[in-house]
Amino acid sequence: MVFSASYPLALARTGNAFSIVSRQAIYAALGFVLLLIAWKVPLQWLRRASWVLHLLVIALLFATLVVGKKVGDAQRWLELGPFQVQPSEFAKVTLVLCIAALAASWRDATNLSRKFWLWLAIFLCWVLTTVLVLKQPHLSGGLLLAVIGVAAMFFARTPLSLILATVLLGFGLGYIGQKAFLHSYQLERWRIGSWLMLPKGKTDEQKSYQVRQALLGLQVGGWFGQGFFQSRQKHLFLPSAHNDFIFAVIGEEFGFIGSIAVLAFFTLLAYFGLWVTSQTADAFASGISGGITVWIWLQALLHIAVNTHLLPPTGVPLPFVSAGGSALCATLIGMGLLLNVASNLTQQRKQKRRGGTNDALGDGRWRDGRAHLPSPRPRRRRQNYVS
Secondary structure (H helix, E strand, O other): OHHHHHHHHHHHHHOOOOHHHHHHHHHHHHHHHHHHHHHHOOHHHHHHHHHHHHHHHHHHHHHHHHHOEEEOOEEEEEEEOOEEEOHHHHHHHHHHHHHHHHHHHHHHOOOHHHHHHHHHHHHHHHHHHHHHHHOOOOHHHHHHHHHHHHHHHHHOOOOHHHHHHHHHHHHHHHHHOHHHHOOHHHHHHOOOOOOOOOOOOHHHHHHOHHHHHHHHHHHHHOOOOOOOOOOOOOOOOOOOOOOOOHHHHHHHHHHHHHHHHHHHHHHHHHHHHHHHHHHOOOHHHHHHHHHHHHHHHHHHHHHHHHHOOOOOOOOOOOOOOOOOHHHHHHHHHHHHHHHHHHHHHHHHHHHHHHOOOOOOOOOOOOOOOOOOOOOOOOOOOOOOOOO
16 A cells, blocks of 8 residues: 555655665564564563653653654654664553553562652653654644553553542643643644634635645545556645555545455454453553553544544554654554563463463373472371281
8 A cells, every 4th residue: 555655655765766765664574573572572572661652762762852853844753874763653652651660669669659640740741742743743643642651541450539639630630731832823723623614715725725635535445446556636735645545545445344454454353452452461561552552543543534524634644554664663563562461461371271380390281280390199098917
């Protein structure tokens, strides 16, 4: 899909139809390696290193605001040689890890003073990450991070009263300081109901050009689509056809049936992630799987909602599909962590069925879980006969 949606733009820019998809293939290979690492790394190690990883991402977010590459009004990328890195994508992973670890430690703490400091760390981690992304400016990314953080708290089994207090305090501070990191055009774009009516007039039509082209592609696609590689809107009519509006290309080439297939895929993925979360006893692992599931599912819905004119253009990629190295690598890392939690759950179930233990007494091979020792038998006493 990346090649189908990008080759007209690649030809126009570089004269090489494979320039965009070849770069995406490199990121896909790197992302697959990161997926394997995230899948196999011990969860206890991740719990100890989560705050270090997130502090590194926060430092990259600060660096982005200072020396990052600016495209239009947005400053979201760091240039590392020929490659560009978007730290806000990796912040989705590390925020889930950090909040899940802190929330699990909060549950284990017995001292009220320690519980307070752990809650304060959760709150500052959540708010600071969201504010740094909003300052880029990236309104949809900041709001998505805010929801991801709340989801990680919830699935890490933080009490609902504490979550509600955290959310009210965070959004209260956000409402007070919104002028510091929100622009007027963002507020106008997200004004309730303002995007539901397509504007009229020459000036307004220019503002809604992307949405009109996306809707035209979905309309032309019909039930079964125009066929693979047969989209017309991607031929420089639909801007960002290979990333922000790739769902419109899918709808045009594969029709309503293809669009439903994409929705079904993300729905099944969400079901799997929530099932793993519900079966996991450990609060840290539950927070990871639940937070990642909400992130990928919600991001997919936001992308589809933008392409179908249910939300204003936000610049949110479609997970696994849209072109973008940082987004693809971050998504594959998240999937590796989800597989990590699922594989640990499978191992625990197998061990439970065997009845084994991990202590020094049992060898884990017996259903009763006891040590491999001979069972007691009654002793027979010899009788001494006097001849």
